[in-house]
Amino acid sequence: MRHLAGSFPDLDTLERALDIAARAPSAQNAQPWRWRVTPSGVDLFADWTRRLGDGDSDRRDVLISCGAVLHHCAVAVTAAGWAPRVHRFPDRADGDHLALIELIEAPPSAADLELAAAIGRRRADRRPYRAESLPAGSLEMLHVRAERDGLRFGVVPKAHWGRSADGEVALQFGRRADAPADEAVLLVLGTESDTDLLRVRAGEVMSDLMLAATSMGLASCPLTMPLSDTRDRLALACEVFDGEAxxxxxxxxxWAPDDGNPPPMLERRSVPETTEWLL
Ligand SMILES: Cc1cc2nc3c(=O)[nH]c(=O)nc-3n(C[C@H](O)[C@H](O)[C@H](O)COP(=O)(O)O)c2cc1C
Structure with a gap:
């Protein structure tokens, strides 16, 4: 086992945490991130070479996906006994340097371990869900978690979204509904401004809510494709956030269906492919 001097996790612990973090969801599984490990901590960078297109929604997808992997990494190191202190955008001269995670030895709580255990079980579940109400208080709990981290939280009214037979979710504003909403609840996370920092924060909170939902036994799927239409995004902002987020x-x-057909565990890039070790 390799060790560093002083109070820093051994490298096997870090490698394992980064491997677990890679389970984070990302738009089209693009995994648009890079890690750099130095004696000061773990640095996260956006990898724009993995951006899926030229639109602003593709730029958002990179930042939200990076936020998700940042949160997954924080959950994984916490469970391994290292409390993360996250500095977002630590280098004013480098906007691709999204975060520096410093690590302080600290035992995890039972809640930390529960959230970490959800990482291996979570999948983007695109199946039709069961017609059963969510557990009492669960939406309120997700709402509190989102607002605790400074995000705006809303539920998209069923009249404004639909899901086609092939599983595509679409927002519906000002036009005839092509398909009705299904049994799922469609949540929306919003930010008070549209900055890179808040897009990363939105990814962190999205990750937190999905892991919390998984630990309650619920299925989930993140979706940004329906927000790529600027008019729909604006109409949703007016409908759910009074135009203020x-x-x-x-x-x-x-609730996932009992169809014996769970979503597959998709491949991820390996830790050596995404990580530079400068120790
Ligand atoms: C920012 C972001 C946007 C996403 N947008 C969509 C989407 O519009 N439609 C969809 O079906 N899945 C979407 N996903 C889910 C990803 O396709 C999924 O996370 C990825 O393929 C990895 O699969 P897994 O989450 O099951 O590990 C999105 C995920 C993220 C993080």
Missing amino acids: YPQTLIRVG
Whole structure:
């Protein structure tokens, strides 16, 4: 086992945490991030070479996906006994340097371990969900978690979204509904401004809510494709946030069907492919 001097996790612990963090969801599984490990901590960078297109929604997807992997990494190191102190955008001269995670030895709580255990079970579940109400208080709990981290939280009214037979979710404003909403609840996370920092924060909170939903036994799927239409995004902002927040991501939440056909565990890039070790 390799060790560093002083109070820093051994490298096997870090490698394992980064491998677990890679389970984070990302738009089209693009995994648009890079890590750098130095004696000061773990640095996260956006990897723009993995951006899926030229639109602003593609830029948002990179930042939200990076926020999700940042949160997954924080959960993984916490469970390994290292409390993360996260500095977002630590280098004013480098906007691709999204975070520096410093690590302080600290035992995890039972809640920390529960959230970490959800990482291996979570999948983007695009199946139709069961017609059953969510557990009492669960939406309120997700709401509190989002607002605790400074995000705006809303539920998209069923009249304004639909899900087609092939599983595509679409927002519906000012036109005839092509398909009705299904049994899921469609959540929306918003930010007070549309900055890179808040887009990363939205990804962190999206990750937190999905892991919390998984630990309650619920299925979930993050969705940003329906927000790529600027008019729909604006109409949603007016409908749910009175025009006072920018929708960043949707999350479809509900009970998975008992169809014996769970979503597959998709491949991830390996830690050596994403990580530079400068120790
Ligand atoms: C920012 C972001 C946007 C996403 N947008 C969509 C989407 O519009 N439609 C969809 O079906 N899945 C979407 N996903 C889910 C990803 O496709 C999924 O996370 C990825 O393929 C990895 O699969 P997994 O989450 O099951 O590990 C999105 C995920 C993220 C993080």
